[in-house]
Amino acid sequence: MTTKVALITGASSGIGTAVALKLANNGYSVMAAGRNAERTKALASQHKAIRTWTGDLVTSTSCADLMAACIEAFGRLDVLVNNAGIYTAADAEQTSDELWSRTIAVNLGTSFYLSREAIPHLRKTHGAILNIASDWGLVGGKQAVAYCASKGGLVLMTKAMALDHAHEYIRVNAICPGDVETPMLYSEGAARGLDRADAMREADAASPTGRVTTADEVASLVLYLASDDAAQVNGAAIPIDGGNSA
Numbered sequence: 680m681t682t683k684v685a686l687i688t689g690a691s692s693g694i695g696t697a698v699a700l701k702l703a704n705n706g707y708s709v710m711a712a713g714r715n716a717e718r719t720k721a722l723a724s725q726h727k728a729i730r731t732w733t734g735d736l737v738t739s740t741s742c743a744d745l746m747a748a749c750i751e752a753f754g755r756l757d758v759l760v761n762n763a764g765i766y767t768a769a770d771a772e773q774t775s776d777e778l779w780s781r782t783i784a785v786n787l788g789t790s791f792y793l794s795r796e797a798i799p800h801l802r803k804t805h806g807a808i809l810n811i812a813s814d815w816g817l818v819g820g821k822q823a824v825a826y827c828a829s830k831g832g833l834v835l836m837t838k839a840m841a842l843d844h845a846h847e848y849i850r851v852n853a854i855c856p857g858d859v860e861t862p863m864l865y866s867e868g869a870a871r872g873l874d875r876a877d878a879m880r881e882a883d884a885a886s887p888t889g890r891v892t893t894a895d896e897v898a899s900l901v902l903y904l905a906s907d908d909a910a911q912v913n914g915a916a917i918p919i920d921g922g923n924s925a
């Protein structure tokens with residue numbers, strides 16, 4: 680049987696690490712891209728199916744380099760998981776040119792460049808793109824103008840690409856998590872003067888289910904959406920937020 684290949688960005692922490700391990704544990708070969716060499720190497724040491732690429736993915740050139748490394752290592756691509764992202768907390772007046780550009784570049788630009796690189800390879804494998812957006816790509820959130828704009832853009836990029844490539848049997852879907860217990864959630868709390876325990880207490884209390892989502896639960900949704908069981912799921916933006924965006 681052919682081993683399917685998944686490329687995951689932002690794999691050296693949080694949701695990306697959980698996705699890399701979930702896919703590797705379910706038979707995929709994985710190209711895990713991270714910025715932190717030490718942490719990415721530590722991830723690879725947890726599973727022999729994981730290879731790594733280290734670097735910043737903010738330019739189209741670096742995205743092309745990553746795709747080339749994946750194809751050189753494995754010879755094919757079945758699943759692209761655009762997960763790398765940054766959270767930036769600011770209203771419009773507080774959002775500098777630099778903050779705006781960086782947020783849009785990482786959260787939207789990187790996903791676009793990699794998706795464009797992936798299409799020729801996914802055409803051959805009838806593969807899938809999964810964009811890790813946010814429930815703040817579906818509804819607005821306070822003090823996160825650039826972040827919401829980038830994630831809302833990612834949701835509609837998902838839908839546009841899904842329509843363009845459905846006839847080639849390439850599926851494109853977005854996952855829209857609410858709060859997930861990862862370093863991003865801790866740093867968002869820290870920016871408001873909260874320690875980890877307080878940040879978690881606040882986030883748990885804000886969820887209709889009384890708790891935040893785990894990175895492993897997001898990874899399980901990735902596994903399903905990447906699989907043939909989800910052959911008819913295309914152009915969807917699926918919240919995984921305990922009902923928060925309902």
Ligand SMILES: NC(=O)c1ccc[n+]([C@@H]2O[C@H](COP(=O)([O-])OP(=O)(O)OC[C@H]3O[C@@H](n4cnc5c(N)ncnc54)[C@H](O)[C@@H]3O)[C@@H](O)[C@H]2O)c1
Nearest residue numbers: 689692693694735736762763764813856857858859861863
């Ligand atoms: N944690 C949450 O509550 C939450 C909620 C909704 C959506 N998300 C989304 O989930 C995704 C993963 O976030 P996470 O929660 O695991 O946080 P995280 O901070 O642990 O992970 C983000 C990853 O993106 C990588 N990254 C950032 N900028 C990059 C760049 N320029 N080049 C390459 N990699 C870069 C980081 O190195 C890191 O590994 C993000 O897109 C985030 O917006 C997270």
